Amino acid sequence: MSTDTTTATTAAQPAKITGDFDFFTGHFDVAHRQLKNPLTGSDDWEEYTGTCHARILFDGAVSIDQVTFPSKGAYGMSLRLFDPVEKDWTIYWINSKTGKTQPPVRGRWDGDSCWLVGEDEHEGRPVLASYVWSDVTERTAKWQQAFSVDNGETWETNWVMEFTRRDDAPEPLGLPKVTDDFEFLNGVWQGEHQRLREPLTGSTEWYEFSSTLTGWTYFDGAVSVDEGVLPSLGFKGLTFRTFDPIAKEWSIYWINSLRGKLDTPVVGKFDAEGNGLFYGPDEHNGVPIEVRFHWRKNGPAPTWEQSFSTDGGQTWEANWRTTFRR
Structure with a gap:
């Protein structure tokens, strides 16, 4: 905010510049499939369910969703920002147990799928992390996360979310409130x-x-x-x-x-x-x-x-x- 020095003028709001994530609004049921021990050669997967609520801001140039994990007593959130100059997306993940923004992935849509990649770590080990969005319909979508330890030569998928639209808001998790400051x-x-x-x-x-x-x-x-x-x-x-x-x-x-x-x-x-x-x-x-x-x-x-x-x-x-x- 400190570098915003634009002085007051009579200016129109910018026109809509992207609708990439407009499909991802409203309430969804989520089916998760998650690799229990990534990067170990294991093929032991955990399956569980949750819900999601998503909205767009900035006329589509910001996408936010909150994912609930009832069996884990936690939330997750993605914050997606569209760069109007570079024409790509930066996505940050936040886990409610830490409240910290994780290192971002960056990329763009190509046709009917989106691939984003960024530097991260898994259990102290440097990795490349990638997100893929695909199979988008009016009521469904698919997201996958993968890690690479060889600079992107090979990838291991470790988390898949299948989203299905629902017409009503899900029940709240009912976790103890941490703060009401804002x-x-x-x-x-x-x-x-x-x-x-x-x-x-x-x-x-x-x-x-x-x-x-x-x-x-x-x-x-x-x-x-x-x-x-x-x-x-x-x-x-x-x-x-x-x-x-x-x-x-x-x-x-x-x-x-x-x-x-x-x-x-x-x-x-x-x-x-x-x-x-x-x-x-x-x-x-x-x-x-x-x-x-x-x-x-x-x-x-x-x-x-x-x-x-x-x-x-x-x-x-x-x-x-x-x-x-x-």
Whole structure:
């Protein structure tokens, strides 16, 4: 978010640029077939079932789904981002037991299938991981994961998901709630923004604009997603937040619809009074900086403020303030 320095203009929202994952919306039953011990020569597979709920954002350029694993007492999530310049997809996987985004795979659709690949590790061993989407119909789809330990010369498939559309929402898992920190953002909000026109220049000129924000939570509150529509700036913004249940802190990522990339996160937590402070490294116009987000969530009109520091956090300059109202 820190590098978004577009000033207020009268700009139309970008036209729809992809419908690749439009088929993957709504509720699904999922049949899993998973290799118990990958990369060992074993052919011992485990079969189990679950459900999935998926939606698209950014007019199709973001795809999010939550997969439930009832027999394992856990959730999984895929975050898919379309790069409007490179014309390919980057996909991140998040497991509810860690709350961390795993290394991504990247690729694109070719006809009726999609192949993506990226560097990962399995039990400490470096691997290439690949995802394949195929067999897409109006009511079904197939996903497969495979690993390679020889730089892609050979692949071993270790996980297959078969999706079948269902007409109603599945029953919730009913797991103990880990956090409700960002559930206040669920639903539709109007944002009233003030932005410093030229941060870190000594400027005191601010401009104002409005937005509409819609928020959702997943993982029983431990993932928070909101999409902001900013008509005067000519783009949409998506905030993706994941909660680490061990460290008890949030990682907050920003995605600009013009770039389709996951920015460097800020990390932090809320105190008992509803004040949240989140910090992270970034750069502004090529200059290394520290970024701070400050949420004040209590009351009918939550506020958010972004600040930059060029001296390691000794001093801060606020450059973006937002008040949210229903």
